[in-house]
Amino acid sequence: MAMTDDQLAQQVHDSYEKIELSDDAQDRMLAALLAASDAKQAEQNANRGPSRRTTKGRVTQMPKRQGLKRWMPIAAVLLAALVVVQVGVLTVGNHSGETRADMAPKSEESIVADSFEVNASDGVAFETAAPQEGEAKADSAASEDVDSSEVSVMVGDYPLITLSDGTELVARPEQVDLVETGDLLEETTARSVDGEQSVTCRVYELVGGGYAVSYEGEEAYWLCD
């Protein structure tokens, strides 16, 4: 009697069910895999030096260097923003005798504009990293007492990160020391305010509270809140 398609399908399906990996074999394999995984992490940490360990002694998962070039423009914008903050503060501090309207805003605009031109030509920079016109023109009367929050507004908006629990974080142009970086919280996506640019990133819980973010292909950690 000829076998129907359904009978054949059922018979073949049942035959696969008989192939079963024993618990002992599973345990043996898993032990070998975990040992290999630990050895690989230890090797990576040895190559990168002791600073890659957290204060808790646990190993953080470091981003690969693959695609470094791809994300360099974003890193460059963030670094440029950091430079702007520092230069802005120094300019205000070192030139208090000159006309304030000529000083701080000009240096901020030119530096950010220069860095942004370079990144715009690469086509992958966060557009929002450039200062808004109104934000860049700091009020000369108020520039003598520039505090960090004003500086932050002056350099523009920063990448936004949404965690799986809905927490919204904003990356800041402030680097975090590796020893402060705690457990990897999750891998997610940082995006520009307009949502047009995005980049894979890893969010870490800082040992002392708060968060840090590292972008794919980059080894620096940035404060976010």
Add this chain to the structure above:
Amino acid sequence: MPQTCDIEAIFRRHAQTVYRVCYSFMGNAADAEDATQATFMKLVDHPRQFASEQHEKAWLIVCASNLCKDTLKSASRTRVVAMPEQEPADTSASEPLDATLDAVLRLPEKYKDVVYLHYYEGLKTDEIARTLGEKPSTVRNRLRDARGLLRKALGGEA
């Protein structure tokens, strides 16, 4: 999540699946276990993120299948060079099997992944084609041929 937890979770989710694929190619437990471990070891060596558990499973099945094909090809070359007079190994000799499984294991290599994906995972022709990166017509032909071989091997037993 630390990488060690990831590989453990992935292994627990898909060990049986990967082992079934490997066994269907290798035909014995020892080689299937080696191939299974080698498949997961690829993830340890080159960690990667998956969009979903289905994506994870599909990647592992294809990876296991390719790894087994490479292993068999390599073993075949070695056999030809070292022992040219030796007959091909009888995959069913080492372990007792039922007639259907024996017929599945005796299928030519090129049919094994499509047969597994269709009959065990329940994938349709188009889904198998996407998973394996083959044309749907190729998958359809292989399934038809494999079905014919299985019928021939199993005779009128049903």
